[in-house]
Amino acid sequence: MTSPADRRAQVVGTGLIGASIGLALRERGWRVTGRDRDAARAGRALALGAVDELGTDPAAEVTFVATPVSSVAAAAAEALAAGPGLVTDVGSVKAPIVAAVGSPRFVGGHPMAGSEQEGVEGADAALFEGATWVLTPDDRTDPDAFARVRALVAGLGADVVALSPERHDELVAVVSHVPHLAAATLMGLAAEGAVAHAALLRLAAGGFRDMTRVAAGHPGIWPDICAENRAAIVAALDRLVVALGRTRDSVAAGDRAGLLALLEGARHARANLPSRAVQPEALVEVRVAVRDRPGALAEVTTAASALGVNIANLDLAHSLEGDRGVLVLVVAAADGERLRAELAGRGYRPAVGSLG
C-alpha cells in the first residue's frame, strides 16, 4: 500500500459535498485535484483549502463525482476514460447512473449528508462523520474496487450501507423525495387558503413549521431528482395517495380504533428511528468464497443490508491461486450466524470466525 502522502484523488464538482470530501481527504494526507463547471466556485474551493490545485489528474487513484445528478453519468464516463483509477459519485439517485456508467471501476455512492448543490462555503471535513453513506454495487462492479471505495469512505468517518441501486432509489423515494414533495404540496395548499385568509398562516404552529421546513430548501435540484428517480417517486406517491385515502376514510367513518392504530404505529416507528450506528464491541469475520460468481459482491452486501446486518468492515482477500477471491465481512458477533445462514441459503459456503 502506498503511503497517504502519495495518494491522489480528484473531485469533480466543488459544491458542499465535493469540497467536504476534498477537505476530509486532504486532512488525511491525500493530494486532491478539483474542478467545477463554475470557475468561481472552483476558485472558492481552492481558497478554502478543499483542493490542492484546480484541473484534472488522470493519475488519480479515485475520482469523486459530486455534480448534480443529471450530469454524473457523463462526468463519471469522462473520468473513467481519462485514467485507470476508480470512480465513485455522490448523486441522490443511483439506478440510472449505475446503468449508464456500467464499468467495473465505477462504484455508485450516496452520502446522506447535505446536498450536492449547496454552497462550497458550508464545506466541512467532518461532514461525513457518523453519516450513512450508501454504496450501490451491481453485477458489474469489481469486488476489489468496491472494497477500496468502501474503505475510503469509511475512513472519512461514514457508516457504509450497501444496497442495490434499485433498492436505494425506492428507499430514498420513501424517506426523502416523497416527503419533500408532500411538504411542498401541503405548503402549497396552505398558501392557497392564505390568499383568501391572511389569518391562516398565523395559526401555523410548531408542527406545521416542522413539517414544511424542507420546503424552504433550494428547489433547483428537484426537477433533476424527480426526472432521474421518476419510477420510484411515482410509485411511492401512489402508495402515499392510497394510504392517505385510507386515513381519510377512517376519519369519514369515525373509525376511532383505526385512527388510533395509525397514530400509535407512527409514534412507535418515529420513536424507533435509528440514530447514528453504534459500533458493537464483539466482532466476527464472515468469509465467503466468491470465485466465478459474477455479482456475488452485490448479492452478499445487499443480503447483509436486507437482514439489517451492519458491515463494520469489508475486504477482498485474494488467494494464492490468483482469481480465487474471498470476501471478508466484519460484522457484530450477534449477527454472524444470521448472515452465514442467509448466505448458505443462497448457495454460498460462508465460514464464521474470530477476527484474523
Place this chain on the structure above:
Amino acid sequence: MTSPADRRAQVVGTGLIGASIGLALRERGWRVTGRDRDAARAGRALALGAVDELGTDPAAEVTFVATPVSSVAAAAAEALAAGPGLVTDVGSVKAPIVAAVGSPRFVGGHPMAGSEQEGVEGADAALFEGATWVLTPDDRTDPDAFARVRALVAGLGADVVALSPERHDELVAVVSHVPHLAAATLMGLAAEGAVAHAALLRLAAGGFRDMTRVAAGHPGIWPDICAENRAAIVAALDRLVVALGRTRDSVAAGDRAGLLALLEGARHARANLPSRAVQPEALVEVRVAVRDRPGALAEVTTAASALGVNIANLDLAHSLEGDRGVLVLVVAAADGERLRAELAGRGYRPAVGSLG
C-alpha cells in the same frame, strides 16, 4: 371595574393549558378555582400554584374550559348553568362546540400553544405571550361578553384573532390536523418498508425527521379531534390527495416547469410564514354602531381577520340610550381606511378617528 384582587376565575381541566391559564391569572392577581376529572392532576395543579383552591366557584367572573374537545360542550353548559359568569374554552375544534353550547355568555376560543392533554408539569404562566389565540364569536355571542374575554386573553399576552367557528375549523384542518395525519401516514409507509428492510430508516435524514416529528406526539387526543372536525378534515384530506395526484402527474410527465413552480411557490410561502404579530406604532379607532344588528360582532371581527387586519384592542361602548352599542376597534393606522371601506360595503356606517 372591580380591582384584580376581587376577580375570580375558574379553570375546568388542569392539563398544560388549563394550569398555564391558572398560573397566568394568579400572576395578575386573580383568585382561581380549578378542578379536573383526574383528582391527582388537579392536586398537582394546586401544588404547582396554578390554582388557589380545588372545587367549583359559581360566582367566578369567567370559566375557562380546558378539557379534551369531546367533553368541552358539556363542561361549558354545566358552568353556564351553575352561575352568571362568562364561559370560554380552549378546544382545538370550534363549530360543533359553539353550536352545542349556544349561549350569549359563551365565547369559543383556541390558543395556538401546547395541547389540552399535555401534562400539568409543563404549565407556564408565559405560555401565551405572543401566541395566537383564536376567538370564535357567532350570531348569538353577546358583544360585551366577547369584548371582556378578548381583553382577558389579550391581557395574558396573546395576539387575538377573531374567526367564525367554521372558518377556524377549516383553517386548523389545513395547518394542523391534516399535516399531523399526513405525517403519521408517511411514517407508516416508511415503517412498512422498514419491516422488509432495516436499512430504510438509517437513510432517514434531517428532512424526514423534521416532517415526522409531530408523529411522535401523544396519539390520544386525535380520535376526538378527528371526530369533532370530521367534515373539515375530510375536505382538506381530499384536497391534499388531489394536489398530491397533480404532483405525481408532474413527476410522471417529466414536467420540470410544473415541479419547479410547485417547489418555488412552496419555498416562497414557507419563507413568508408570519412569525409573532408586530404591534404597529400608529393606531386608530374604528367605531361601528351595531344596534339592532344581531351577529354584527361576529361579522365585524371576522371581516377584519379576512382582510388581514389585526385588532389591537376591541371594546363595546354603550350609549346613554342604553341598548345602542358601538363597537370600538383599535387597529393600525394603515389599516383603518381599508377596514372602514369593507364595513361600509357591508352596510355599516363606521367612522375612523384617532384614539379617544
